[in-house]
Amino acid sequence: MKNLRIALVCNTAWAIYTYRRGLLRMLTARGAQVTIIAPRDRTFEPLIEMGCRCVELLIASKSTDPRKDLKTLLALLKEYRATRPHLVFHYTIKANIYGSIAAMLARVPSIAVTTGLGYTFIQHSRAAQIAKLMYRLAFRFPREVWFLNRDDHQAFANERLLAHPDRAHVLHGEGVDLTDFPFTPMPERDDFVFILIGRLLWDKGVQEFVDAARALKARYPHARFQLLGPVGVDNPSAITRTDVEKWERKGIIEYLGEAHDVRPLIAAADCVVLPSYREGVPRTLMEAAAMGRPIVATDVSGCREVVDDNITGYLCKLRSADDLALKLERMFTLSSDERATMAHRGRQKVEREFDENTVVARYKGTIHAITGISL
Structure with a gap:
């Protein structure tokens, strides 16, 4: 095989390591030179151990300063001209925009992966x-x-953001490793744990989760509400540590910090919650369903891809703490057999629709079609 060079660019190395490890394993096992271009974080070391080359990139996710964005574009252009990757995959908004332009200027082929529309389509x-x-x-x-779901693809089409509509494709999520996330029996104990996993952003519906928890704890003292994920991240919708400490002091939520491995925390929970305003296809929900945890999530793009309402979990109204509380209460008051049935159906859905092996095969076929190099 010709010495294939593949680059992946994102606003966090953590996202590459967490969500695309199956792809990285496939590429490195077949001798490809894989470069991860992202802001440095704690996952640089494990990525290097996997055989990837890591390049630090400054991306000001919160900033709207064009000078900072120009620096990002120029840094990517310099990297592409120096290393000449056969193909670059760009993830997240600024990597998609400035990376696509830099790749064009460097005459390097690229693919843009829209992992979720975020504030661009939530805010006005x-x-x-x-x-x-x-x-x-x-x-x-x-x-x-x-695109990771049909709704996001349609949103771009409706806004006429696609100069070449024939180049747009729906990936239907980036999959989950079914071996890494095995089905796990529900915990047996007196209390009941709801957990929200992800970056702590207002757009993830954290305020609605806290408000629902406040309403339910008065009636159900054995219900516990946990938050897992980084606070104060570089995002316009970031929640601060001060906000979280306030909720902790009032006894509304338990903040678990960050976890390199979420599996023990999913296994220890009874229900995974994500009242997000919009998603690509949320990895945390795929992982939760794979491990046999029923889900409560918002009836929005991305979440409804993973959750079959009343079958594998419940979908609630967007930005409605009251409806979220209603669906959490409904989950809490189900019998253990009814929740177990939801759990098994969720696992079966992930096996049918979100097996990571299918996604990796899609990448492999695309790389061959564009570069002419077989993996």
């Missing part, structure tokens, strides 16, 4: 409007644009 700010204009410009250049 000037920054969101500028982001859409930049998408319209940048998405002229990738060989393909991948």
Whole structure:
């Protein structure tokens, strides 16, 4: 095999390591040179141990300063011209926009993967409007644009952000390793644990989760509400540590910090919750369903891809703490047999629709089609 060079660019190395490890294992096992380009974090070391080359990139996710974004673009252009990757995959908004432009300038083929639309389609700010204009410009250049769900694809089509609609494809999530996340029996104990896993952002519905917890704890003292994930991240919707400490002091939630391995915490929970405003296809919900945990999530793009309402969990109304509390109460008051049935159906759904092996095969086929190099 020719010495294949593949680069993956994202606003966090953690996301590459956490969500695309199966892809990285496949590429490195077949002798490809894999470069991860992202801000440095604690996952640089395990990525290097896997055989990847890591390049630190400054991305100001919160900033709207064009000078900082220009530095990101120029840094990517310099890297692409120096290393000449056969194909680059860009993830998240700024990597998608400035990476796609840099790849075009360097004459390097690229694919843009929209992992979720985030504030660009949730908010109606000037920054969101500028982001859409930049998408319209940048998405002229990738060989393909991948979406994780049909609703996001349709949103881009409706806004006329795709210069080449024929290059857009739906990946239907990036899959989960069914061996790494095995089905696990429900815990046997007196209390009942709801857990929300992810970056602590207002857009993830954390406020609704806290409000629902406050309403339910008065009636159900054995119900516990946990938050797991980083606070104060580089995102316009970030929640601060001060907010979390306030909720802790009032006894509303338990904050678990961050975890390198979420599996023990999923296994220790009775229900995984995600009242997000919009998602790509949320990895935490796929992992939860794979391990046999029923889910309560919002009836929005991404979440409804994973949760079959009243079958594998419950879907609640967007931005409604009252409806979320109603669905959490419904989950809490189910019999153990009814929750077990949901758990098994969730696992079966993940096996049918979200097996990581299928996604890795899609990457492999695309890499061959664009580069002519077989893996």
